[in-house]
Amino acid sequence: MLGASVKGYSLKPEKESLFNQVKKDLKCKTVFADIRDRKKLEKELLSFEPDFVFHLAAQSLVRPSYQIPIDTFEINAIGTANILDAIRKLKKSCAAVIITTDKVYENNESGKAFLESDPLGGYDPYSASKACAEIVTSSFTNSFFNLKGYKSHKKAIATARAGNVIGGGDYSKDRLIPDIYKALKEDVSVKIRSPKSVRPWQYVLEPLSGYMQLAALMAQEPQKYSSAYNFGPEPRDILDVETIVKSAIKAFGKGNYKIEELKNMPHEAKLLSLNISKAKSNLGWKPMLNSKQAITKTMLWYKNALVKNTNIFELCKKDIHDFTNN
Ligand SMILES: NC(=O)c1ccc[n+]([C@@H]2O[C@H](COP(=O)([O-])OP(=O)(O)OC[C@H]3O[C@@H](n4cnc5c(N)ncnc54)[C@H](O)[C@@H]3O)[C@@H](O)[C@H]2O)c1
Numbered sequence: 321m322l323g324a325s326v327k328g329y330s331l332k333p334e335k336e337s338l339f340n341q342v343k344k345d346l347k348c349k350t351v352f353a354d355i356r357d358r359k360k361l362e363k364e365l366l367s368f369e370p371d372f373v374f375h376l377a378a379q380s381l382v383r384p385s386y387q388i389p390i391d392t393f394e395i396n397a398i399g400t401a402n403i404l405d406a407i408r409k410l411k412k413s414c415a416a417v418i419i420t421t422d423k424v425y426e427n428n429e430s431g432k433a434f435l436e437s438d439p440l441g442g443y444d445p446y447s448a449s450k451a452c453a454e455i456v457t458s459s460f461t462n463s464f465f466n467l468k469g470y471k472s473h474k475k476a477i478a479t480a481r482a483g484n485v486i487g488g489g490d491y492s493k494d495r496l497i498p499d500i501y502k503a504l505k506e507d508v509s510v511k512i513r514s515p516k517s518v519r520p521w522q523y524v525l526e527p528l529s530g531y532m533q534l535a536a537l538m539a540q541e542p543q544k545y546s547s548a549y550n551f552g553p554e555p556r557d558i559l560d561v562e563t564i565v566k567s568a569i570k571a572f573g574k575g576n577y578k579i580e581e582l583k584n585m586p587h588e589a590k591l592l593s594l595n596i597s598k599a600k601s602n603l604g605w606k607p608m609l610n611s612k613q614a615i616t617k618t619m620l621w622y623k624n625a626l627v628k629n630t631n632i633f634e635l636c637k638k639d640i641h642d643f644t645n646n
Contacts, residue, residue: 371415
């Protein structure tokens with residue numbers, strides 16, 4: 321919509337996916353391949369000569385990371401190294417935003433809102449692999465993209481650590497909003513396993529606009545902006561799962577839920593909160609929607625998408641227009 325030429329690189333999408341819903345209207349080059357395939361990745365990146373790289377590809381879920389820890393580390397840590405190494409070989413300027421997560425912080429669940437300068441950690445393989453991605457990025461930055469030598473290498477690299485993202489078009493397994501949508505669509509009760517878990521929930525276009533804002537500023541003033549940033553909601557929007565479920569049901573207009581606290585579940589942090597002052601003061605970014613608005617927009621997207629003959633691409637475009645006009 322901003323007139324950029326875009327190339328995407330990812331695994332083949334699941335059958336039920338936003339990509340498949342919009343692909344006939346998408347005007348971007350698409351490559352289906354693995355970021356662990358270093359040669360292919362390098363070839364595709366170098367031939368496209370991007371001005372900007374947004375690295376989002378990941379094994380992005382906590383619970384599956386307990387089942388496939390080695391894949392999770394390979395994709396999230398080595399995959400990030402592969403991308404940075406391909407960027408190192410680019411013979412032109414490039415600003416890259418490496419998306420990690422708010423789960424990269426050493427979390428003793430004290431309720432403290434994490435600052436970018438806080439120590440990295442990670443209990444489960446997903447969180448630890450993303451903390452590894454941060455360390456890999458820091459090593460590449462120090463070794464190859466040192467800001468003191470920017471004039472010769474012309475690469476600006478930053479990391480972005482986002483809180484929990486919600487929005488229409490997410491059909492992932494084992495995620496709260498897609499689980500709510502699937503239950504409401506099938507007219508069954510929403511089952512929630514950790515009603516009191518607290519997370520920084522935010523509408524999907526909030527962090528995406530932050531990543532773009534960050535990349536644009538990095539291209540102008542790399543020395544000033546290339547570092548790590550948290551993107552999350554305001555503190556009042558750091559809510560527990562049960563509150564989210566109640567709001568989602570209200571916005572969807574029907575449904576109910578039951579709590580099924582499962583025993584012997586692998587560890588998942590119950591409390592996580594982010595301090596977003598750096599993104600606010602340095603980038604001029606701030607969240608536009610509160611959590612109630614984010615949940616309402618998300619559930620309305622799913623509701624509209626269920627209406628026969630809805631053009632999903634137009635639905636997404638309208639949401640982007642509404643958000644940017646805000
Ligand atoms: N969803 C959230 O709440 C959230 C919060 C913070 C950070 N993040 C991070 O943001 C990014 C995007 O999250 P999402 O929710 O869209 O994730 P997603 O799981 O919906 O999408 C991940 C994408 O990565 C691709 N991918 C996975 N493994 C790959 C591989 N080996 N090679 C190439 N492509 C591969 C998939 O094909 C998919 O397109 C991820 O890095 C995730 O860790 C997500």
